[in-house]
Amino acid sequence: MTITEVSRKYELSADTLRYYERVGLIPAVNRNKNGVRNYTEEDCRWVEFIKCMRNAGLPIEVLIEYVTLFQQGNETIDSRKELLKEQRAQLAQKIEDMKKTLDRLDYKIERYEKGIVAKENALRRPD
Incomplete structure (x- = not known):
């Protein structure tokens, strides 16, 4: 696959793919x-x-360390794990x-909704 195809497939820019390769996150890609x-x-x-x-938030540095350990072979299995x-x-x-x-936001939203409903009901009541 070309870098354009991989870029589309994984929704990563070509620049990001080149960067990942340059810093060692992915092994050097063969070229034609x-x-x-x-x-x-x-x-x-x-x-x-x-x-x-990366989507899970792992830092680049940690991933570089992982890939480096992986490339060193089976003797690093425990370290990688x-x-x-x-x-x-x-x-x-x-x-x-x-x-x-999230729970706190849900609580706050619920409070606003209850307050708004109460105010709307008060406006609808005939005096």
């Missing part, structure tokens, strides 16, 4: 004889993984914090 990037299925799996992790567990714990905490915020 004209120098055009030719993404393989494996390259696309890396793009999908990185996009998923630990890194992912740490990130999972942080994400779970963020979700909990967001849930509390």
